[in-house]
Amino acid sequence: DIQLTQSPSFLSASVGDRVTITCRASQGIRSYLAWYQQKPGKAPKLLIYTASTLQSGVPSRFSGSESGTEFTLTISSLQPEDFASYYCQQLYNYPITFGQGTRLEIK
Amino acid sequence: EVQLVESGGGLVQPGGSLRLSCAASGFTFSDHYMDWVRQAPGKGLEWVGRIRNKANSYSTEFAASVKGRFTISGDDSKNSLYLQMNSLKTEDTAVYFCARLYAAAGTHRHDYWGQGTLVTVSS
Numbered sequence: 001d002i003q004l005t006q007s008p009s010f011l012s013a014s015v016g017d018r019v020t021i022t023c024r025a026s027q028g029i030r031s032y033l034a035w036y037q038q039k040p041g042k043a044p045k046l047l048i049y050t051a052s053t054l055q056s057g058v059p060s061r062f063s064g065s066e067s068g069t070e071f072t073l074t075i076s077s078l079q080p081e082d083f084a085s086y087y088c089q090q091l092y093n094y095p096i097t098f099g100q101g102t103r104l105e106i107k
Numbered sequence: 108e109v110q111l112v113e114s115g116g117g118l119v120q121p122g123g124s125l126r127l128s129c130a131a132s133g134f135t136f137s138d139h140y141m142d143w144v145r146q147a148p149g150k151g152l153e154w155v156g157r158i159r160n161k162a163n164s165y166s167t168e169f170a171a172s173v174k175g176r177f178t179i180s181g182d183d184s185k186n187s188l189y190l191q192m193n194s195l196k197t198e199d200t201a202v203y204f205c206a207r208l209y210a211a212a213g214t215h216r217h218d219y220w221g222q223g224t225l226v227t228v229s230s
Contacts, residue, residue: 031213032214032215034215034216034217036152036217038152042222043204043220043221043222043223044144044152044204044217044220045220046216046217046218049214049215049216049218050213050214050216053214055216055218087151087152089152089217091208091215091216094168095154095168095170095171096142096154096157097154098151098152098153098154099151100151101151101152
């Protein structure tokens, strides 16, 4: 199975901050990586797919990048509605796997 | 507008069975792969399984944790997806989401999700 190691697990930040979340895959996944945002009691929401493509309707302050097996999600200027949990996901092969999540809280 | 609505969750005893449904609308159901993803209380997301589309013979894939106990089926005439869960264990307690897979050359993603249905396995 492909392991996704997501860091940090917890992040405390302020409105306006720039934050970066990292996801490292245990083997190559050829850009088959997505990022999701999840708020309590809600379904995950797709933010980024194919490592760096912004899903339609998602604000441009969200961006994704990749370097080899390391992937990053960056929020350029945190807004109040961005405080949530974030998950990376690999869809390269079976079983589909997720990172363990990053909980982003207001400082 | 694409919508996915799960139903069928509830309380079941260990060893019991339950069938979840996911009603789809707003897209051609038979064209897409569909997945089930679950989330135990306070935990992260775990992929459960997939059913491919009609063109791929509705074949299925499962996570090791549920293989042999869970089956996935679909009814194109009803635009519905099902998850049959047998031999349930306490560790199957979770919110179960259905999700549409958008698949094209070089890109896969779960672009639409249902709201989830809670399954509690307890005596």
